[in-house]
Amino acid sequence: MRFTQLFVPTLRDAPKDAEMISHRLLLRGGFIRPLSSGVYSYLPLGLRVLNKISQILREEMERVGGVEMLMPSLFPKELLEETGRDKVDVLFTVKPQDYFLGFTHEEVITDIIRKDIQSYKQLPLLPYQIQTKFRNEPRPRGGLVRCREFLMLDAYSFDKDEAGNQLAYQNMKEAFGRMFTRCGLDSLSVEADSGAIGGSQSEEFMVLSADGEDTVLRCSKTGYAANAERCEAVPAPAEDADAAVPTLESVSTPGTSNIQAVSKFLGIPATRLIKTLVVAGPDGQPVVVLLRGDRELNDAKLAKLLGGPSPLADAATVLKVTGAPLGFAGPVGLQAPVRMIADREVATVRDGVVGANAADTHLLHVQPGRDFPHPEYFDLRTAGAGDISPVDPEGRLETQRGIEVGHVFNFGTKYSKSMGATFSDENGTTQLMLGGSYGVGVSRTMAAAIEQRHDDNGILWPISIAPFEVVIVLVWPKDDMQRQAAEDLYSDLRVAGIDVLLDDREERPGVKFKEADLLGIPVKVVVGKGLAEGTLEVSLRRSSDQKEAIAAQEAAAYISELVNALRAEVSL
RNA sequence: CGGGGUGUAGCUCAGCUUGGUAGAGUGCUCGGUUCGGGUCCGAGAGGCCGCAGGUUCAAGUCCUGUCACCCCGACCA
DSSP: OBGGGSOOOOOSSOOTTOOSHHHHHHHHTTSEEEEETTEEEEOHHHHHHHHHHHHHHHHHHHHTTOEEOOOOSEEEHHHHHTTTGGGOTTOOEETTTTEEEOSOOHHHHHHHHHHHOOBGGGOOBOEEEEEEEEOOOSSOBTGGGBOSEEEEEEEEEEESSHHHHHHHHHHHHHHHHHHHHHTTOOEEEEEOOOGGGOOSEEEEEEEEOTTOSEEEEEESSSSOEEETTTSOOOOOOOSSTTOOOOOOEEEEOTTOOSHHHHHHHHTOOGGGBEEEEEEEOTTSOEEEEEEETTOOBOHHHHHHHHTSOOOBOOHHHHHHHHSSOTTOOOSSSOSSOOEEEEEGGGGGOOSEEEEOSSTTEEEEEEOBTTTBOOOEEEOOBOOOTTOBOSSOTTOBEEEEEEEEEEEEEEEETHHHHHHTOEEEOTTSOEEEOEEEEEEEEHHHHHHHHHHHSEETTEEOOOTTTOSOSEEEEESOTTOHHHHHHHHHHHHHHHHTTOOEEEEOOSSOHHHHHHHHHHHTOSEEEEESGGGGGTEEEEEETTEEEEEEEEEHHHHHHHHHHHHHHHHHHTOO
């Protein structure tokens, strides 16, 4: 491709309100342009990257037996009513008739399968597609990181038995790992919550990045990693388990309606406080939840336990349950009989401090089981850095940020059951199919790659997904010798199967150098003053201070070798 | 949906406190200059100051409403 024929509107400055690096560089490099919140056009360079990523995904899907197809984006209302997902809140509705825009395709593929598969002989099956998805995200963010319209690979497995189902899940996990490695990303799979898709087994693929949306916890001893929202929180061992605890004492603590204030006022660490929250369960009934003072309630764990989202109760309910204003609730002497649950760690608190269920008053020397009946103990807090690893008592959890680029789900018979996808087994018996679904955010992967690979001058694309593998900077297009040498090299590299961009613009050299860096093309060849001595200058974007002078006649062969070496770094 | 912020030239922003002729840089066009890391000098084009209403002799500036976008939370590839 010749630069003069391309459309690459670069910007010297990115908008100040674009904060994520990938967002800024995608805009500055002329890869994307916004149309609306979370809705972007892919300009020529952006599309080239998307296509390269998509191609890698296709190859890895075919490798595990995937078959590509393309399903509609327009869903009739009745289809989603079958599984109840017509109530999903991210759905876009299409007006004249009752259609939804496609957000994920479990129902569509299951509808096809239930009609066209009758026999175990037709299984297993692994259809997939790469397609634009529509989700009315409440808050799009970070450019391509979180969009209302985005490109996704979605795959669906259908199997006749659990062994096949497990194999499909494991195959897909491996395929995903290979995809991200080949895209030049440092990724890891973590245990995850299955969310709206449902099902039992679920893992996310994370690209580690300081600006990632998700928190990942990793065990220092083993390879175990989990999304923080999902990671089991192991209680810290009790200190002074045998120490005598004095009898209860009520103290005045004026104006201390949060843990921090109480801790500071009494000079007692938050670890000895017991936080008492009142939540409204899914049935509307209040539930009292106890946590150690320094811990955070995990909404997902609570929702799972109580059977639905359970937000904090309003002040009126708190007053009714505790007899006190917000901030002074405690497990001792509650007004109304309510269910009381606690994080397991609360059982380890000795000589604790709790709200007295009276304004500006707390109780000292509290002992669970002595001063109030033991509540039901569960894993309810969010695990954090320094916690004991759930898989190895010697291990400690370390925290990192990540961007979720892929997610695998095993949902068993969830969709085949609700939609009636059955087949006849070897004995002629009707059975439900087993399935899983698997997604990769293609456009998000593009952003994640930049988050992980950039420097002050711009992007550092891995060669496998770079818009071009090589850029030839023709320094003086009006110099016939330089132009001829650049054209020859351009043609030779194309013949050698290399994706090459010839910067043939009538621009000052500095502009071309700066933009080559911004655009992140892995190999740069400068055809300029060195040509007087018969040489071209070759450098890598990631180490641009190391420049090699290569004889013009040998340049094509040298660069081919270099490109092959770079390709090999991200091959499997 | 809750909280915070921003809307002024293609892009990045100043001007608003204290109302009085619409600004800079960059980009674009033209002339010259320079010629291997976003040259320099000069000239020029380019504006519904997000939109609607109000206050005022007078509104980019003050008030009310509204829309859009960005950031932080609840959700997800």
